[in-house]
Amino acid sequence: EAQVTQNPRYLITVTGKKLTVTCSQNMNHEYMSWYRQDPGLGLRQIYYSMNVEVTDKGDVPEGYKVSRKEKRNFPLILESPSPNQTSLYFCASSASRVFNEKLFFGSGTQLSVL
């Protein structure tokens, strides 16, 4: 089954404790991206990757890091989480190199930073 898998689904942590949210897709997609969803703000892009070892900032990259060492994986790293990073996070992938049409999203990771 074609899918984007995020782990964990829920995470509660404390300020400053480094964490990683994993994302993996089994569709051989070149394009992957991370979004956060906040009330009244919709989905905002954090980082995206056009291919292995190619990443770029989205609209809200501060406080986040990503890496793309393999085509299927695109982890999101919070080196020193803060309460304003409490949010619902989505990883997505697409086969399209031109448009992000038909992005496939993971089921989300609800992060709470205390």
Next chain:
Amino acid sequence: DQQVKQNSPSLSVQEGRISILNCDYTNSMFDYFLWYKKYPAEGPTFLISISSIKDKNEDGRFTVFLNKSAKHLSLHIVPSQPGDSAVYFCAASSRGQGAQKLVFGQGTRLTINP
């Protein structure tokens, strides 16, 4: 600066009637538009899209209309069904700059009442 705006946070419609969800954008470089649907505890899923060379695209019960001069698009669902109850996100993309980023609106929660 919200480039894609969905000004109605929620909408309630009677089953069988038409649902109309609206979206406005400010960036004249946007030339591809999409609607995504999101159920609770799931990631968004692609619903329908439209290129700026068209003013209408239809897929079954779903039709998207684009008014470029007004920088406005709308999603019509006819007839509305209880399973259509979800959050709907409008999104826009620009091919010209090579930007591989989708910009999302805030979302509209649609509730279909039996």
